[in-house]
Amino acid sequence: MNRRQASKQETRQLILAAARLLFAQKGMEECTIRDIAKAAGVSPASVVVHFKSKTALLEEALNRDLENALTAFIASMPEDQGLLERLLHLATDFFRLYDQNRDLYRALIRHTIFEPEGETPHMTSLSERYIRFLAGLIESEQNRGRIKPEVDPMMAAAACFSLYLGALIMLFRQAEMSVEAVAEVLAAMTGQYLDGLTERIKP
Amino acid sequence: MNRRQASKQETRQLILAAARLLFAQKGMEECTIRDIAKAAGVSPASVVVHFKSKTALLEEALNRDLENALTAFIASMPEDQGLLERLLHLATDFFRLYDQNRDLYRALIRHTIFEPEGETPHMTSLSERYIRFLAGLIESEQNRGRIKPEVDPMMAAAACFSLYLGALIMLFRQAEMSVEAVAEVLAAMTGQYLDGLTERIKP
DNA sequence: TAATTAAGATAAACATGTTTAATAAATAAA
DNA sequence: TTTATTTATTAAACATGTTTATCTTAATTA
Numbered sequence: 001m002n003r004r005q006a007s008k009q010e011t012r013q014l015i016l017a018a019a020r021l022l023f024a025q026k027g028m029e030e031c032t033i034r035d036i037a038k039a040a041g042v043s044p045a046s047v048v049v050h051f052k053s054k055t056a057l058l059e060e061a062l063n064r065d066l067e068n069a070l071t072a073f074i075a076s077m078p079e080d081q082g083l084l085e086r087l088l089h090l091a092t093d094f095f096r097l098y099d100q101n102r103d104l105y106r107a108l109i110r111h112t113i114f115e116p117e118g119e120t121p122h123m124t125s126l127s128e129r130y131i132r133f134l135a136g137l138i139e140s141e142q143n144r145g146r147i148k149p150e151v152d153p154m155m156a157a158a159a160c161f162s163l164y165l166g167a168l169i170m171l172f173r174q175a176e177m178s179v180e181a182v183a184e185v186l187a188a189m190t191g192q193y194l195d196g197l198t199e200r201i202k203p
Numbered sequence: 204m205n206r207r208q209a210s211k212q213e214t215r216q217l218i219l220a221a222a223r224l225l226f227a228q229k230g231m232e233e234c235t236i237r238d239i240a241k242a243a244g245v246s247p248a249s250v251v252v253h254f255k256s257k258t259a260l261l262e263e264a265l266n267r268d269l270e271n272a273l274t275a276f277i278a279s280m281p282e283d284q285g286l287l288e289r290l291l292h293l294a295t296d297f298f299r300l301y302d303q304n305r306d307l308y309r310a311l312i313r314h315t316i317f318e319p320e321g322e323t324p325h326m327t328s329l330s331e332r333y334i335r336f337l338a339g340l341i342e343s344e345q346n347r348g349r350i351k352p353e354v355d356p357m358m359a360a361a362a363c364f365s366l367y368l369g370a371l372i373m374l375f376r377q378a379e380m381s382v383e384a385v386a387e388v389l390a391a392m393t394g395q396y397l398d399g400l401t402e403r404i405k406p
Numbered sequence: 407t408a409a410t411t412a413a414g415a416t417a418a419a420c421a422t423g424t425t426t427a428a429t430a431a432a433t434a435a436a
Numbered sequence: 437t438t439t440a441t442t443t444a445t446t447a448a449a450c451a452t453g454t455t456t457a458t459c460t461t462a463a464t465t466a
Contacts, residue, residue, distance in 0.1 A: 004432055008444065032422060043446045048424060050444095110317040114309050114375045151395070159366060159392040166365025172317045189362040192354065196399030207462055211414065235452060246416045251454060 012050050014040040019061040028058055028107035055111045055120075062108055063122040069097055070126065074133055083141050084194055087134065088187050091164045095171060095179045106172045113165075131157045163189045215253050217243040222264040231261055231310035258314045265311055266325040272300055273329065277336055286344050287397055290337065291390050294367045298374060298382045309375045316368075334360045366392045 001009075018040035022031045033054055037044040051057035073093040077086055098105040112120040134157035141147045147156075167186040170177055204212070221243035225234045236257055240247040254260035276296040280289055301308040315323040337360035344350045350359075370389040373380055 002433080004443070007432095011444085033424085034422075044423085045425085045446055045448095046444085049446090054423065106317050110313060113372060114313045116378060117376050152391075155388070155391055156395065158369065158388070159395065162366050162369025162392065163362060165369060165372070166361065169316060169368070173320050175319060185358070185361070188355075188358055189365065192359065192362065192399045193396045194399065196395045196397065205463075207413070210462095214415085236454085237452075247453085248416055248418095248455085249414085252415075257453065 011040070011042055011046060015042060015047055015050055015057070016061060019057050023058060023061055023104060024101065027101075027103045028054075028111075029103075033057075058108055059112060059120055059122050062104075063126070066122075066126055067129075069093070070129060070133075083137060083146075084187070084191055086137055087160055087190055087194075088183060090130075090133075091167065091186055092179065092183045094164075095168070095182055098168070098171065099179050102172060102175075109168070109172075127161070131161050134160050159193060160190060163193060214243070214245055214249060218245060218250055218253055218260070219264060222260050226261060226264055226307060227304065230304075230306045231257075231314075232306075236260075261311055262315060262323055262325050265307075266329070269325075269329055270332075272296070273332060273336075286340060286349075287390070287394055289340055290363055290393055290397075291386060293333075293336075294370065294389055295382065295386045297367075298371070298385055301371070301374065302382050305375060305378075312371070312375075330364070334364050337363050362396060363393060366396060 015036065018036045022036055022039055025031070026035075033047050034044050036057075037047050040047075047057065051060055073090055076093075077089060081089070108123070112123040117124045131154070135153040138147060138151070138156050138160075139153040142149065142151065142153060163186060166189070167182045170185065171179070171182045218239065221239045225239050225242055228234075229238075236250050237247050239260075240250050243250075250260065254263055276293055279296075280292060284292070311326070315326040320327045334357070338356040341350060341354070341359050341363075342356040345352065345354065345356060366389060369392070370385045373388065374382070374385045
């Protein structure tokens, strides 16, 4: 790596570190690019040169933690529980994470979820990873004969993810709603959905 | 009504009319408050005095059409079809509407769906109306014994709405995705979900 | 009717994300 | 080594949503 490339990476990291700190402290709206630039010791223009936009910087700043969180959540998945319990386990882990800083994560999701996929590469890849993992859970249940063979695991995972998003919207829209309450709603909805996938034993 | 109140309403309507026109023509981002103010023949400050923010103005500007659309979609609902077909009918109607101006409706939904309920009164009431209608459909199926009696219609409607939102996200995120393709995915997901609600005839 | 108050409208200012044009320094070319 | 070129950085400008202080005029009151 060049001397130039190296120093470029260094300022990039300075900006990222400052952004992580300030975004977490003050939230997305209350934290300006000028604030971050000042904390990083660079010019505001540099922030935009290194990261295309404030939204892109937010996505980049939170991505590492989110990827690590997903990895940790997957690793801590209890092996001995049923499919519904495991789906809820994962969802609830994320609810709890988002609950620690609702405004910040609301901003992140709000700014990324409806945008064209290419514009939000990290969130796109994170949700794809999430959905693929769900599909894996579903497929392994299917292999054990507990789910109808004609069910497409990716499609079913996408449906579970949609239900999860619906619950997430509740969490963000209703400040007084607790993680537990949202998880309960999601449990009911997902339970009903899985019931539709379930192979029925002929009585 | 006062002369003062009357003229206030008049400028409000001027702004709304200009906003409807310009938002539809240029989209949310490409259309500035100054543009709208100029077209309405008022000052930019007036726009903000009458509508709390640009987002609130967008919500207000599109609300009438959306409420009317929902009314029309409900009215045109075929009576002779099954629950799944009817759910899809309604969803597809909205997909087609949004497809006419994806950027504009993406902006609307993006700016409202994750915000606290009180901040987006129109979108809140629109989606509540949507969900209540779905719940009505589900309840009437339940009354005919086609859906398990223990299912809560509102909860099931919320689940269907979540699936609808998941499909909507696909539509907005993937520019090349057609309304038909999205409707097909939603059909599969909703079909599986309804299967879980269905009362099974003991063979 | 005259004086006072309240309210609607706005010009000007402000805050902040983003762009542009200029600078300086490192790399490549001669 | 000297020159030319590319590039990271930035200061200044710009665009635009929003706020503030001012002005005008309608409503109210004396």
